[in-house]
Amino acid sequence: MNITMLLPCVLLSVVNSDCFHTQPVTTELSGTLSINAMNNNQILTGQFDGSSNEMFVWANGEIVTRVTQFNDSLGVLINNNDVAAGLGSNGISQDDRLIIADAFGEFDVVATIVGSAGWSSLTSINEQGSVVGNYSAGSGSSDWQAFLWTEKSGMQIVEPTAETTYAYDIDEQNRVAGQILIAGNYQAMLWDDGVTINLAKQLNLMGNSASRYFDAQGRILISEFVDGIATFQWYDPSNTSLVEIHEFPVGSYTLRAVASEDGRVAFSWSDSTLGPQLARWSDENGFEYASLDKNILVISAISIGLDGTIACNALTLPVYDSVAMVWSEETSPESLHGHIPDSPIASRVVAMNEDGHLLVKGDAKHWMLEQTCVADLDNNGFRDVTDILILLGAWGQTDQDSCGADIDGNGIVDVADLLALIDSWGPCE
Numbered sequence: 085m086n087i088t089m090l091l092p093c094v095l096l097s098v099v100n101s102d103c104f105h106t107q108p109v110t111t112e113l114s115g116t117l118s119i120n121a122m123n124n125n126q127i128l129t130g131q132f133d134g135s136s137n138e139m140f141v142w143a144n145g146e147i148v149t150r151v152t153q154f155n156d157s158l159g160v161l162i163n164n165n166d167v168a169a170g171l172g173s174n175g176i177s178q179d180d181r182l183i184i185a186d187a188f189g190e191f192d193v194v195a196t197i198v199g200s201a202g203w204s205s206l207t208s209i210n211e212q213g214s215v216v217g218n219y220s221a222g223s224g225s226s227d228w229q230a231f232l233w234t235e236k237s238g239m240q241i242v243e244p245t246a247e248t249t250y251a252y253d254i255d256e257q258n259r260v261a262g263q264i265l266i267a268g269n270y271q272a273m274l275w276d277d278g279v280t281i282n283l284a285k286q287l288n289l290m291g292n293s294a295s296r297y298f299d300a301q302g303r304i305l306i307s308e309f310v311d312g313i314a315t316f317q318w319y320d321p322s323n324t325s326l327v328e329i330h331e332f333p334v335g336s337y338t339l340r341a342v343a344s345e346d347g348r349v350a351f352s353w354s355d356s357t358l359g360p361q362l363a364r365w366s367d368e369n370g371f372e373y374a375s376l377d378k379n380i381l382v383i384s385a386i387s388i389g390l391d392g393t394i395a396c397n398a399l400t401l402p403v404y405d406s407v408a409m410v411w412s413e414e415t416s417p418e419s420l421h422g423h424i425p426d427s428p429i430a431s432r433v434v435a436m437n438e439d440g441h442l443l444v445k446g447d448a449k450h451w452m453l454e455q456t457c458v459a460d461l462d463n464n465g466f467r468d469v470t471d472i473l474i475l476l477g478a479w480g481q482t483d484q485d486s487c488g489a490d491i492d493g494n495g496i497v498d499v500a501d502l503l504a505l506i507d508s509w510g511p512c513e
Contacts, residue, residue: 105455105463106423106424106452109142117130117131117142118158119443119450120158120161120435126441129160129162129185137156138157139158141162143187149185149188154174157183165213169183169185171197178201178202182196184213194238198239201219204217208253210258214258216230228249230242230275240278242260242275249265250264250270255298255302259274261274269284271283271292271293272294272304290310301320302320303347304318314336318347327367330365339352339353340352350362350364350385351364359381360382360398361383364411369392383409383417387433387435389440391440393440394411394417395442396409405430406431408421408424408446410442420444429447431445432444441453460512461474461489462474468509475497478497480496491504
């Protein structure tokens with residue numbers, strides 16, 4: 085059999101097109117990392133549990149910034165200019181402080197969240213470093229107050245005369261998307277330079293509604309809940325246009341939506357008849373359902389990338405394991421368990437950035453996963469002579485996998501793997 089006859093058989097035996105380069109997230113300090121956010125530069129923020137709980141910024145393999153002046157602090161958000169936002173507190177019933185930190189060892193306590201008494205949260209940060217969040221009247225309270233902090237204007241309360249406001253997102257013009265309580269209903273709002281715009285009234289929305297995300301075009305993702313039916317649509321304030329996304333019928337529970345900068349939306353929910361569901365929507369492809377394995381009991385969308393890839397977490401049978409998953413071009417989401425070192429019992433996606441890099445927690449450890457392509461053995465973006473040399477160095481080995489030198493996954497590095505590498509020669513696409 086000549087090479088041209090053998091090559092199609094080799095290609096059919098390549099079983100894994102999704103390969104990941106993994107990097108551990110560690111520190112030489114004595115303590116534990118709990119991570120909340122990652123940006124496009126793979127810089128992280130969260131909480132370091134050492135002698136006290138400290139907000140940190142992590143970059144290039146180590147903690148580069150630590151907030152040490154509070155009894156308790158944590159990093160919550162980080163933008164793509166490597167500016168992180170977090171909260172600090174000195175004790176029970178003490179008002180929270182807003183902290184702004186960077187990746188160069190600097191941080192500043194920029195504001196006191198007056199009235200928060202330890203019950204505040206941060207929901208979004210833009211590329212300018214402006215932050216929105218909310219605080220409540222205390223444990224169990226449903227009365228929330230939204231706030232905005234900008235470097236120019238400091239702390240501002242969103243519609244201070246309202247009984248309840250809640251902020252979800254902020255755009256690059258420092259506009260705030262959220263909801264306001266009016267006459268017993270939560271109504272979608274846009275807060276723009278101190279002016280509250282009732283979008284529910286403008287759009288004749290009924291029941292409860294909310295403004296949840298901005299996209300890069302300035303559109304606002306609007307949700308509406310009426311008589312058990314949930315609908316989602318993009319609204320463009322510049323021309324008052326509406327793009328209908330989907331209507332979820334009665335019996336759709338635990339409904340979650342997350343959006344990308346280019347206007348894609350991921351949805352996860354449980355159907356009273358069909359069970360767990362996962363779907364995505366885009367202007368180009370409309371509404372697409374994922375096909376879920378019957379062993380998935382619950383699934384939750386965490387993030388959606390610019391290419392439509394969804395990072396999600398699932399609870400699975402038979403032992404109710406938490407499993408980190410991704411859904412890209414295939415019909416079904418795939419488990420990341422096999423790509424996480426140390427073979428964790430449980431895993432979950434913490435974050436995914438716009439470049440598709442994943443931050444995953446496997447048992448007690450955190451890992452960054454970057455998708456690579458099959459046969460790119462040195463992970464330089466090309467299948468070339470260097471990869472052939474690596475493959476020849478592993479010739480005959482049986483401890484490789486399909487994301488390594490055993491490209492066809494048949495259990496041994498041999499001529500079939502060499503032929504598969506040659507066929508995929510050139511840059512990764």
